[in-house]
Amino acid sequence: MNAPENTQTLSFIPASEFKQRTTEAVADAHLRQSFRSAMDFLMAKRAAQFPDADALEAQRALAEHIRRYSLSRLPELLEKLERQLTANGIQVHWAENAEQANAIIVGIAQKHSAELMVKGKSMVSEETELNHAMEAAGIAALESDMGEYIVQLDGEKPSHIIMPAIHKTKQQIARLFAEKVPGASYTESVDELIGIGRAVLREKFMAAEIGLSGVNFAVAETGTLCLVENEGNGRMCTTVPDVHIAITGIEKVVEKLEHVPPLLNLLTRSATGQIITTYFNMISRPRQPGELDGPKEVHLVLLDNGRTQAYADEQMRATLQCIRCGACMNHCPVYTRIGGHAYGTTYPGPIGEIISPHMMGLAATHALPTASTLCGACGEVCPVKIPIPDLLIRLRAEATHDARPGHAPLVGQGAARSALMDFVWAGWAALYSRPALYRAFVWLATRFRFLTPPMQSGWTVSRTPLKPAPRTLREQLAGRHLKT
Amino acid sequence: MSARDSILRRLRAAPPGQLVLPPDVPAFYAAVREQAPATDRAARIELFCERMSFWRGEIVRVTPGNWAETLRVLCVTKGVNSLLYGPRGPHAATLEAAGIKGLKPYDRPVDEWKPELFRDTDAGFTSTRGGIAETGTLVVWPDDKEPRLMSLVPPIHFALLDANAICDTPFEAMSAQGWISDKPVAMPSNALFISGPSKTADIQITLAYGAHGPKELVILLLLGEGES
Amino acid sequence: MQRDMPTGPRPKDVYFFSTCLVDLFCPEAGLDAITLLEREGIAVHFPEDQTCCGQPAYTSGFGERARAVAQAQMQLFPNDWPIVVPSGSCAGMMRHHYPRLFADDPLLKARAEALAEQIFEFSEFLLDVLKVHWRDSGKPATVTLHTSCSARREMGTHLHVRALLAQLSGVNVVTQSHESECCGFGGTFSLKHPSISSAMSGDKVDALKETGAEAFISADCGCMLNLNHTLQKRGDSFQGKHLATFLRERLAAAGEKS
CATH class of the missing domain: 3.40.50.1860 (Rossmann fold)
Structure with a gap:
C-alpha cells in the first residue's frame, strides 16, 4: 500500500463551485462588513502585543525551531507520548482517517452506554465530522464553546478556527436563541445571551457521560495534554463527565514541557492578542484514588487524516508546524473578503489552503491554493514561520503536474491539469525565452493595439482593458544613446 | 497492519530532512532575562496586580493574621451563602475557625452531589501554588484535598496567593514547580494556570464574563504582616 | 530582507531590467527611471534581449516554464554591475526566487545567487546606493x-x-x-x-x-x-x-x- 488510504472526502463543495461561493460571498455587503471589522479588531489586538519587532522575530525563530525539532523526531515522539500517557493511565488510540477516529469515539461512548457527549472546542472533531457519526449512533453531541454552540444551534459550521460565530451579529444570535432555546426570550444584551448559553450548557455538563476536547500541545516526556481556552467549557468537558476523550492531529506533540511556554505565548498573542488565556489546562492523569472529581477514564485519539502525506515531503512538512492560532486568516485579504464558509473546508484561510489538499485530496481542493495573491501577509504573521506563500505555489504545481521524480503522488495529484493550460504556459515560455520572437510579438502588439480585445477574461470584470502602449520602452530607447 | 503501525511506518518512510538540533529554551529565557531590567518582589507584585486586574481578577491584599476574617467579610458583602472548601486542605482549620457562614466541605466524590455543586454552591475557596506576574496568572494544582471543580463550578472563586510565590514568567513558574528541570518532578494529574474569571468574546467580539466558569475571581494576596 | 549595501565609490554603470509590464504597458515609467539614473551620472545599459523575469509561470506552479525564461535573462548580465529593476515584485522574483528555482542545479544555482546580489529595486538603488538627496521646489x-x-x-x-x-x-x-x-x-x-x-x-x-x-x-x-x-x-x-x-x-x- 503505497498511497495512504487516509483521505476523507467530507461534505465538500467541488472546486468548480468554489468560485460560485466566493462570488456570492463578496457580493454580501453585510458579511463583508462583519469580517472586515472583526479582522481589523483582531489585527490591531495582535499588533499591540508585539511592539518590539526584534523581540518578536526572536520568539518566532524559537517557536519555529521547537516545531521543526518536534516534527523531525515525530515518530519517536509519538511513541514516547504513547508510552508516557499509558503509564499515566491515559488510553491512546490511533486513527488513519476520520472514519476510524469516529468509530473509536463512538465505541468508547457505547461502552459507557452514553446518551450525551459535551464537546469543548476541537477543530479536529470538525475535521472528522464527529457530530454526525455520534448522532448516527444515537448519541447526542453538543458543542459547548459559545461560538460553536451558536453555529451548531443554527445548523452551521464554524467560519473561523478561533471565533466560530464571527460571521453572526448579536441580533441574529438573539433571534436564534429566542427561536431555538426553550424559555429564552429575545435579548440583544451580550451578557444576557451568554447567560442563556451558560444556563443551558451547565445542565448539559452535569448530565453528559462523555466530554470531548481537542489538544493544543501534547507533551511526550511527561504525558501531558495541554488545552488553551477562555470560557471554561474546556475544563468542564475534561473534568465533569466520567470519561474524557481528547482528539488531536499527530503533529501536535512536543518533546518536553519546556517547549510549551514559547508556543503558548505566541499562540494566544497571535490569535486574539491576549498575553495568555483565562485557562491553561495541563492534564496528565485521570482521577486518581482518593481524588473526588475528574474523569475516571481519559483517552487520546491520534489522527493522521492526510498529515503523513504532508510529512512525506520535506517542503510540505512545514504545513504541520501550525499551532492553529488563526493569525493567517485574520490577516488574509482574501479571507477578509469571503469569510470562512466560502472555503467549504474545516480550516479556512491560508492554513486551510495548504492543509486541506492533504486531508481531502487535490481533486476536491485544487482551487484553494489559487485563491491567494501571494501577498505574503500570512507568512509574515505566522508565529511558527510556515512559508505559506511558497507552499501555495508548490500545491499549484502539484495540482497541475505529475509527481516529481522520486516523489509519491499526492492524493489527487495533477487534478487541475489541463491541456489548454499546459499549452498556454509552453507558448508563454517559448515567447519569453526567445528574444527575437518576443520583440516581434511586442512590435505587433503595439502596432495593432487598436485590436486590443474589449473583454479580457476576469480582468475586465471591474477594470478597463489593458492596452499596449503605442511604442514599447525598448523601441523608445533605441533612439537614445543608451548602451545595450 | 494496525492504524498505529501504518502511521508510524509512513512517518519513518519519509526523508529525514535537515538535522534539527534540540532548541535550548532555558538559554533563550536566560538571555531574555539578562536583557530585561532586574525585577524585585515589589515590582513583581505590582505587575501581577496590574495584569490580574486587567483580566478582571479582584485583588484583596491580606496578611497571615487577617485573611480568613477578610474572606468572611467578603462572603457577607458578596452574598455568599455557601463556600466550598477542602476539609483536608492546608487552610481548613483557619477557615473553620473564621466563622464563615455556609462553609461547605468538598468531602465526597462529585458523582454523589453534582446537582448541588452546580446549582447550590455560591463560591469556592482554594489555595494556589504560585502566581505569574507577566501574565497575571495563578498557578493552581488541584489534588485529593482541593479537587478540580472547586475553582471552576461555583460562580465565585476565592484564591489565596502567597506574594512570595509570584514568579516573573510562565516558564519560571513551571521551573519553580520543578516541572521544568534536569530532573523534573512528575506532573500532577491536573495543573492549571488561571488568569481571571471565565470569559468569552464569541458574540460580536464583545467581552462577557462568566461564560461557563466563575464570574468572579477574587485573589487574597497574602503579604507580610504590616506590608499591606 | 536586510542586505549589505555595496560600499566604496558609486557605480558608474548599471543594467536596467525594465520588466515586461513596463516595456509593453508603462514605458514612460521605464524612461523616467532611466532619466533619473542618468541624471546621477550613471551609464545605463539596457540588455536588448531581456523579456520577463518569469514570475507569472513561477507563481502559477509552472516552475519549469519559469526556469526557461529566467535562464534566458540570467545570460544577459556579463558584468557585475548592479541590475536596477523598477518593480518590487520582479526584483523580489530575481533576488529571492531565482536561487530557489535552480536549487537542484549547482551551477545555475550559483549563477542565480550571484545575480541575486546584483538586483536592486529602483528606489532602493537611489536611496541606499546612490544616496540621493534631492531638492524639490515643485508646486505643493x-x-x-x-x-x-x-x-x-x-x-x-x-x-x-x-x-x-x-x-x-x-x-x-x-x-x-x-x-x-x-x-x-x-x-x-x-x-x-x-x-x-x-x-x-x-x-x-x-x-x-x-x-x-x-x-x-x-x-x-x-x-x-x-x-x-x-x-x-x-x-x-x-x-x-x-x-x-x-x-x-x-x-x-x-x-x-x-
Missing part, C-alpha cells in the same frame, strides 16, 4: 502611497519609497487606511478569481481616494495598472503614477537639469 502637492506586497514583504523597499518622497519638501504624503493590504492584483489571481480580486481592488481604490490625495504613487506597475484600470472603469479621473515618473516630474519642475 498631496499624494498617497500604495506599497506593493513584494516591496513590503520581500524587498523591504516600501520604506525606501517613503523616504524618497519625504525628501520632496513640496509633497505632503498622506497614509491610506489598510496600507499594508494587497491591492488584489496577484498576477493570474486577477484572472482566476475576478470577484475576489475586484472586491480587493475596489476597497483599495476607495481607501486611496479617501485620503483626499491628488494622486497615488506606486513603485510597481502591476499594482498601478490594476488600480488605474479599476478607477477608469468607474469613470474616475483619480489615477496613480509610477514613483519614477513622479520623481522626474518633481525634479523637472524644480528647474533642474533633466
